[in-house]
Amino acid sequence: MKKAVVLFFLLVVTSIELLQVHGEPQVPCYFIFGDSLADDGNNNLLPTLAKANYEPYGVDFPEGPTGRFCNGRTIVDILAEMMGFDDYIPPFATANGTEILKGVNYASGGAGILNETGQTSGARICMDEQLNNHQVTVSSIVSMLGSSQSATEYLNKCFYSVGMGDNDYINNYFQPDYYPSSLLYTPEQFAKVLIEQFSQQIETLYNYGARKIVLFGVGMLGCTPNAISVYGTNGSTCVEFMNYESSFFNVELKSLVDDLNTEMPDATFIYVDAVKLAEDVIAAAFNVTTVGCCEVEELTGLCIPNQTPCQNRSEYAFWDSFHPSEAANLISAIGAYSVIFPSEFYTRDKSLVAEL
């Protein structure tokens, strides 16, 4: 069974080029909210330690280092490709002119649902600020299309993804020396605090015209090389308390998604289980899972500038101490895509097998 799953992913992963649709993308526009897992350059000019616009980041990316926290493409890059976009979605920091009609990426390394999350690493664009930036985009689209009614009709057709919460744990709740949250709240209470604010943020996004919204849960935060090196695993594969304490967020998020679908029947909200995506990565049995491919700075867990990374990136689940390799991202993106567009995935999977 496990072998079959691995083989399936290897087939799909090596054939990802074949998956690209020709012609029109499935949706006209894609707006991205998130953290370093999705950032494609928004932190480049910010005063922060959470930056990735230097070598060896981007070693496998056509344009080299761009600010992506990866050797190659992020999950949202791959999702954009699978949806049929010709280009990656541009970062808000540099997006200009009519290219914003295809969508904008607002994601920022270190950012979270809570404003204070990630403040120890420096500046970052928290979810509230990402929404303010989206308002700027919406206003520009209103000017471009000539009326707020045509802008709304356009924005209704776009696809939106939000991947938030990881930093509210990694760079907040799990850092008791710097943030009081774990002294103030039990894990169950903290998840409720996060979801309460998150639900308002998602409602704001809805009010800006979003009607197709994908919400990613938090991943297996106890399985990063950083977590393992800081805490050890005590005989387990991962740092169990981290996975356990952050799991309440996903429980709450899933029920929020159910509520949103009931309360806003003209919109579709889709929950993507990031733990399931991580399980798919684990099932792919990467040779190396407990350290990243590049040599990292102890303080940040990010790659040391200009060091030569490992030779074969596809043998590593992680690129640095926090961020998955492109090879792992491919597996996660395929898993996410199959949840978001199940019927297309099925059709393409069959045509893919036919092409092979």
Ligand SMILES: *[C@@H]1O[C@H](CO)[C@@H](O)[C@H](O)[C@H]1NC(C)=O
């Ligand atoms: C728009 O952005 C691109 C890429 O960042 C840049 O090359 C171009 O000069 C910009 N155009 C304007 C009108 O600012």
Ligand SMILES: *[C@@H]1O[C@H](CO)[C@@H](O)[C@H](O)[C@H]1NC(C)=O
């Ligand atoms: C977070 O910051 C934004 C913008 O700076 C502000 O509008 C919002 O009220 C803040 N939220 C909290 C909970 O402090």
Ligand SMILES: *[C@@H]1O[C@H](CO)[C@@H](O)[C@H](O)[C@H]1NC(C)=O
């Ligand atoms: C390690 O695991 C054992 C058995 O589950 C437990 O009793 C012990 O407290 C754990 N030690 C640490 C340091 O977590």
Ligand SMILES: *[C@@H]1O[C@H](CO)[C@@H](O)[C@H](O)[C@H]1NC(C)=O
């Ligand atoms: C990595 O795993 C693959 C597949 O199991 C194996 O063929 C390869 O030799 C391994 N590479 C290393 C360096 O161990």
Ligand SMILES: *[C@@H]1O[C@H](CO)[C@@H](O)[C@H](O)[C@H]1NC(C)=O
């Ligand atoms: C890199 O690793 C992958 C997975 O183990 C393997 O299939 C591939 O042949 C390796 N490539 C090189 C150049 O060693």
